[in-house]
Structures are given as C-alpha cells and as structure tokens.
Amino acid sequence: MKQISPWKPLHEREKERRAKRDAVLRMAAQSFNEKGFHATSLDDVAARLNVTKPTLYYYFKNKEEILFECVRIGLQMIDEAAENVARRGGTGVEQLFAVMRKYAEIVTMDFGMCLIRVGEDPLQPAARRKLRQLKARIDRRFRSLIEQGIAEGDLAPCDAKIAAFTVAGALSWIARWYRPDGPLSPNDIAEQCISVLVEGLVRRAEPLSGRPRSTAMYEGPSRTK
C-alpha cells in the first residue's frame, strides 16, 4: 500500500500555525484585560489553551513579546480603520466622527482593550518607542481631521492638539470601565460618549438633533436604537 504522508501540505501547516499564534495572542489579551499583565502567567494562558508553556515558546519568546504584539495589533486596528475612513473621503467632521466610532468599538475588543488597559508600560524602552510611534500616528490623524473640521467651519475653533487628546482620552477610557457582561452595549456606549464630545455637556439653545446633517454625521449607520 502506498504510504500517504501524515503531514499536511506546507501551506495548510502555515495557516494552522498562524491560527494557533493568533489564539495565543487573543487568549493572552483576554487574560491581561481581566487579571492584569502582572497577575497573568504564561502557565495560565497555556492551560486555557490546553497546552503547556513550552508550546507557547514555539510562537513567542516571552510574555513581553506577547504583550507587544497585542498592543501593536490594537494600534494597527485603529490605524487601519482610520485609513479606510480616509479612503472613503468626506468632510473633516464626517471622517472624524467615523474614526471616533471605530475607535470606541475597537477599545471594547480584546486587543484594543489591552492597548488601553495594559499598554506599553511593562515593556523595554525599544519596544515602548515603537508602539509610541504608532500612537503618535493615530494622534496626528485625529488632530488633522479636527483642523480640517475647523477650517471647513463645522467645528468650533479650538486647540486641535488638546481637542484630539480630549477625544482620544474619553474614548480610550471606555476600555477601562466597559464590562462585556454589563447592561450597556459597545454601540450604546460609543453613541452616548461621542454625543457628549460632539454636542457638549451644556444644553444647546438650538439642539443639534434639529440639524439633520450633523446628526447623520455621528450617529451614522451603526446606530441601532
């Protein structure tokens, strides 16, 4: 009888390897988010994946490398979302509100949450620098959309740098307090947090809801209510 190889073809093995690597990252991110980076051991992560720690070392050098990847993916998700929004075009505020929605959504997901809850602090200086470069890129995107919105007359004149940090701070904070088992959906949270940032806390003489364009801008297609 002709011997059939018990190994799968190379491309399938590569695909499997990648799926396993992703599973390690996602499981680690969930554990970092729940218990904190320091309270998470690689033994825990391995046990949750039904393997032992040496198996993880086939994919990653150590816990720091895993965290680096989790945070990098979180940042990349935001950056790519912003890139997609930019590619679709539109006014500064249209793009800004779309990026805000994506940002709010991503920080309630495993890697985005890990980016905010743990971040780069436990890492070595070189790794921290790389992640900070990615962060600065996202910050520049916010800033330039705000500048564009001011120039186009839709946003109130303000210091775009501080406004960008105010927006990013409020949205990032969602990752700190959001509970997947809580009463509020990520969508409700995003909508209301963005509404505070866009309309302000103080009651407007002329409510924005009377202005269909601006309402459509930030409530967008993902509004469910």
Add this chain to the structure above:
Amino acid sequence: MKQISPWKPLHEREKERRAKRDAVLRMAAQSFNEKGFHATSLDDVAARLNVTKPTLYYYFKNKEEILFECVRIGLQMIDEAAENVARRGGTGVEQLFAVMRKYAEIVTMDFGMCLIRVGEDPLQPAARRKLRQLKARIDRRFRSLIEQGIAEGDLAPCDAKIAAFTVAGALSWIARWYRPDGPLSPNDIAEQCISVLVEGLVRRAEPLSGRPRSTAMYEGPSRTK
C-alpha cells in the same frame, strides 16, 4: 557641664519622619511617572534621595506598598477637592465644572499623575479593591453632579454614567500626555479640555461665550488668559 540630649524631642522626630516618608513617596511617584513602575527600582529611588535601599524599608515594606500609597494619595486629593467644592455649594454645573478643574490640575501633579499613568494594576487583588472603592466614590460624585445639572436644566439630558466616564476619561488622559517641560501650562490644558467637554466639538449656533453665566461657571477664578 550638663549633658544636652543629641536627640530631638519626640514631636519633632515624628514630624521629620513624616517629611522623610513623604519625600520617599514623591520621589518614587516621579520616577514611576517618568520611567514606569517596572523600570523603577527602589535602588534608583534611594539613590535619588542620597540614601540606600534599606533606609526605604524603614518606611515601606516594598515597592508595591509605595505605589499603593501614591495612588491612594492621588485619589484622596481628588476626593477632598470634590468635598471642598460640595461644601461651598452652588448649582450642579457650578460644582461639576469646579471639580473638573481640580481633577485636571491634580492629574498633572506627582500623585495624581501616578494614579493615571500607573494605577492599581501592578498591585495585589486586596490593594486593588481598596483603590477601586475610592475610584467608585469619585465616579459617583461626578455622576450625581451631572444628574443634578440635568435636573436643574443646565445640562443636556444624557446618560449620567456614560457622561461621567467621558469627562473623567478625557481629564485623566491629560496625565498621559502632559509634559511639564512642554509648551502648554496645566491651566491652559485644563481650560481647553474642559471647554471641549462643556461646549462640544461642533460649532454652536449660539456660542456659549454670549451667555455670561455659563462662561463664568467653567472658566472660573483660575482662568489666567
């Protein structure tokens, strides 16, 4: 000749001891804020104080206990500031804006910055729980001032829980990006960040600056420009 005691009286020694303990905490907070908690060793902190590590152990059990105290003091500063504002009374928005200003100011200071930049994540569960109780207390203060502001008709109706987190998130984020040697003073930052939160990003048909009461409310006595 009559022997004079080379030791200072008890009350003075107690005062000195407290000053030294405070110096350890402040020096540690500054180092945590600059380099991160994990990258800071107690040897560094001791060296910066011209002593050796065993001297620090006279005041604190370990680095975790020092962090606990730094974060606790940061939270206590905010809580006490909010308590002082409450004692002076005023409408919900008047109190809310006053607490927002104090919060923004405190997170640019050593312990407040440490509260946000490092926080309770590196600590043991029992310590984390204690600090989270203090955090929840501050959150409840924000929430109830927002509810009061809505009830009094000054704030736009919103989910007070999400609005409180939005405000706390935006203000806390200042601690992450503020650089004492940067071009913006804590006062400028506070003013502009609060202005975004209060007035919103979108241009108002009727600018708030035409409404003297609300301007006075959040620009308050600490406005320097």
